[in-house]
Amino acid sequence: MPEGIPNMMDGIQSAWETKKPERMDNNRATKDECWYEEAWTDEDLEITLENAGVAVTGENVQILKCECLHIFDDKSERNEMLADKARSIFVA
Numbered sequence: 001m002p003e004g005i006p007n008m009m010d011g012i013q014s015a016w017e018t019k020k021p022e023r024m025d026n027n028r029a030t031k032d033e034c035w036y037e038e039a040w041t042d043e044d045l046e047i048t049l050e051n052a053g054v055a056v057t058g059e060n061v062q063i064l065k066c067e068c069l070h071i072f073d074d075k076s077e078r079n080e081m082l083a084d085k086a087r088s089i090f091v092a
Helices: 005-023 042-051 058-068 076-090
Strands: none
Touching: 042 058
């Protein structure tokens, strides 16, 4: 596993544990309320640049941030992953 990935995963797990009780409270959830979110930081981009062999500079972080801003807007792959999970749980 590339260097930095375990630290990033620790941060994600920590964020999940911090938010889990609030996010998983089904009594508070509304139909349109977000039940899961990802938080990306400049450190994530710095790790990405480092793992790609690119110089980690403030300018490169900003360029990468601008170029990656909408890469997660297409949720079709994520929706299919949700459907796969639902089938694996509920369809025998």
